[in-house]
Amino acid sequence: MIEAHGLTKRYGAKTAVYNLSFQVRPGSVTGFLGPNGSGKSTTMRMILGLDAPSAGQVTIGGRTFRQLPNAARQVGALLDAKSIHGGRNARNHLLTLAQLAGIPSRRVDEVLGVVGLQDVGRKRSGGFSLGMGQRLGIAAALLGDPHVLLFDEPVNGLDPEGILWVRNLMKKLAAEGRTVFVSSHLMSEMAQTADHLIVIGRGQLMADTSVSEFISQNSVDFARVRTPEGDQQQREKLVSTLGEAGALVESEEDGALKVSRLPLPRISDLAHAADVRLWELSPHQASLEEAYMRLTQGAVDYRSTEDQRSGLQQVAQPAPGYAQQGGMPYGNGALPPGQQPMGAPYGHAGAPPQQPYAGASGWQGYYPPQGQQPAPPQTAPSAPTNPEDHR
Numbered sequence: 353m354i355e356a357h358g359l360t361k362r363y364g365a366k367t368a369v370y371n372l373s374f375q376v377r378p379g380s381v382t383g384f385l386g387p388n389g390s391g392k393s394t395t396m397r398m399i400l401g402l403d404a405p406s407a408g409q410v411t412i413g414g415r416t417f418r419q420l421p422n423a424a425r426q427v428g429a430l431l432d433a434k435s436i437h438g439g440r441n442a443r444n445h446l447l448t449l450a451q452l453a454g455i456p457s458r459r460v461d462e463v464l465g466v467v468g469l470q471d472v473g474r475k476r477s478g479g480f481s482l483g484m485g486q487r488l489g490i491a492a493a494l495l496g497d498p499h500v501l502l503f504d505e506p507v508n509g510l511d512p513e514g515i516l517w518v519r520n521l522m523k524k525l526a527a528e529g530r531t532v533f534v535s536s537h538l539m540s541e542m543a544q545t546a547d548h549l550i551v552i553g554r555g556q557l558m559a560d561t562s563v564s565e566f567i568s569q570n571s572v573d574f575a576r577v578r579t580p581e582g583d584q585q586q587r588e589k590l591v592s593t594l595g596e597a598g599a600l601v602e603s604e605e606d607g608a609l610k611v612s613r614l615p616l617p618r619i620s621d622l623a624h625a626a627d628v629r630l631w632e633l634s635p636h637q638a639s640l641e642e643a644y645m646r647l648t649q650g651a652v653d654y655r656s657t658e659d660q661r662s663g664l665q666q667v668a669q670p671a672p673g674y675a676q677q678g679g680m681p682y683g684n685g686a687l688p689p690g691q692q693p694m695g696a697p698y699g700h701a702g703a704p705p706q707q708p709y710a711g712a713s714g715w716q717g718y719y720p721p722q723g724q725q726p727a728p729p730q731t732a733p734s735a736p737t738n739p740e741d742h743r
């Protein structure tokens with residue numbers, strides 16, 4: 353198990369990691385997420401004793417990395433695949449590492465086979481593609497058959513077959529009872545690989561939860577509803593019925609209605625009572641990417657000027673689920689990259705923006721418990737200040 357307590361790292365005036373406390377448990381894959389520059393690599397470097405914390409500590413099995421006897425056989429890591437000496441062949445590179453750690457040389461051929469480099473083991477690693485370099489880095493991490501494994505962006509540069517292989521490898525390692533801590537910017541991949549997530553923004557902890565909880569806590573569910581095509585009367589009748597019942601109804605580009613704040617069975621009952629036929633009534637399942645974008649939007653430091661012009665620079669975002677006029681649930685006109693604004697919500701022209709109940713999971717989450725207000729907005733951490741700056 354990896355345990356961080358109050359972990360802080362300052363580089364001069366820059367606070368890269370601030371007061372991080374978390375545990376990475378054995379037997380599952382823990383994803384480590386955060387925008388560029390949020391402190392993931394710095395945290396991993398501190399776990400591996402490559403950087404000393406400015407405050408706090410991080411231990412592996414109760415000891416700091418430097419206190420571990422024969423650390424190379426207990427902890428394996430892929431940090432920067434490019435750091436491999438390009439003049440050496442892959443096998444010799446691994447042999448050197450094995451000798452330094454007292455690992456028998458037969459293990460080198462074993463791990464070359466595991467990562468699929470057995471046929472190019474005697475080729476200079478300088479000529480390796482990005483993906484081959486990643487595989488070699490993973491082989492080095494596996495060399496000591498360690499119980500704790502850290503991977504910083506392991507699928508970087510891998511082809512689809514390689515990505516699938518890494519996914520299965522991570523899961524297999526975790527299923528063997530190992531501690532697997534892996535950073536990635538590929539949300540779809542993380543959604544399929546990780547069981548648990550630690551999310552940081554500007555060096556600070558934003559979430560420490562299971563993948564499913566993370567998605568349900570940071571996303572807004574809605575129903576996609578479709579009335580018979582070309583029957584405008586039915587559509588309008590449904591829109592006004594649902595609006596009267598407290599739903600927020602927006603029009604999607606393909607003509608479907610996006611209905612939030614009401615559970616599916618209630619939408620069905622209301623449509624039935626209004627004598628409106630439905631061609632579609634389906635739940636929208638939020639993705640990890642949507643949930644991640646929603647949580648970290650205010651903690652992103654590096655953004656394209658084009659995204660800034662389109663509103664993605666907004667820092668103080670409303671609560672999850674906040675629906676703006678214009679049908680843009682991400683607030684202030686901001687949408688995750690790649691998503692287009694939809695049509696205006698029905699029945700709310702001129703009405704103030706409304707706030708569905710946020711924070712609860714699943715369909716019933718649209719009902720605020722009686723007498724309770726919606727959950728307060730999740731605000732992104734501001735950049736931590738260095739007390740030494742004020743001296």
Ligand SMILES: Nc1ncnc2c1ncn2[C@@H]1O[C@H](COP(=O)(O)OP(=O)(O)OP(=O)(O)O)[C@@H](O)[C@H]1O
Nearest residue numbers: 363366367368386387388389390391392393394395
């Ligand atoms: N040796 C260093 N000296 C000064 N600043 C550093 C150093 N290492 C990291 N930083 C700064 O600390 C912050 C966190 O960097 P880090 O590389 O840990 O982020 P990251 O989350 O791994 O980013 P990415 O996703 O882009 O890899 C950044 O602002 C970075 O510039």
